[in-house]
Amino acid sequence: MNTTGKILTGIWIAGVTVAAFLWLPPAQGFRSPEAARIVVFHVPCAVLTFVAFLVNAVYSWLYLRSRHPLTDAKANAAAELGMLFAVLATVTGSLFAMEQWGSAWNWDPRETSIVMLMLVYAAYFVLRGAVEEKSKRARLSAAYALLAFPAMVFLIWILPRIVESLHPTNTLFSRSGLDPSYRITLWSFFAGLLAVFVWMFRLRLRVELAEARLRQQHHHDAVAEVTLAGETR
DSSP: HHHHHHHHHEEEEEHHHHHHHHHHOOOTTTSSGGGGGGHHHHHHHHHHHHHHHHHHHHHHHHHHOOOOHHHHHHHHHHHHHHHHHHHHHHHHHHHHHHHHHSSSSSHHHHHHHHHHHHHHHHHHHHHHHOOSSSSHHHHHHHHHHHHHHHHHHHHIHHHHHSSSSSSSSSSSSSSSSOHHHHHHHHHHHHHHHHHHHHHHHHHHHHHHHHHHHHHHHHHHHHHHHHHHHHOOO
16 A cells, blocks of 8 residues: 555545544434444454455465465464454454443353454464474464364354344344444445555565565575685685
8 A cells, every 4th residue: 555545544534433423423222322333443343353364264275275475474464464353343342332231241142252263363373383384384374274264254143143142133234224324434434444454464464575585684694604604614
């Protein structure tokens, strides 16, 4: 994302945030109608969690086919961003729960499922940290990611819908759900957050490539020093 894109994304997100507090009416049917605005920030974080882990699964599958190190780096970057948005979804959800249900944590199925989801992907990072050999680490983590993906779908989309929940259901995609103004603001914020996701994803890859070049340069320097030392003996 170039500088212009970053500025426009920042203006877009700032504008949507202002609209959430100044344009949206209080949400009727909630214990705290004013605080219900949190949903326009909470839901996009939750949806982007799914998107990020989906990207992780796709690149993991592609890695097992190509065995290209950059593909493994993309899978890892997506998993890192998935964990970040899962944390943001949990924090914003806790704020919503505090205002609407009187407690930041209620052991609601959606609350429990996202914690379980973070534990599943925390194991992904533990696995990557436990294996030193790069190609083996990439293969094992890719295989784990593909096994974790169905669990992620179950925890995000299925479990909360088959167990009684405090969360309202059928609100995002139907006309009988959220007020149109809330849907417009919510998906507008999601669009801005998606642009941030793409920017962070690319930035993480640039950092990974820079670190790889630095490691390669250190390796070459070490080989050159050993060669020079052998020649001077």
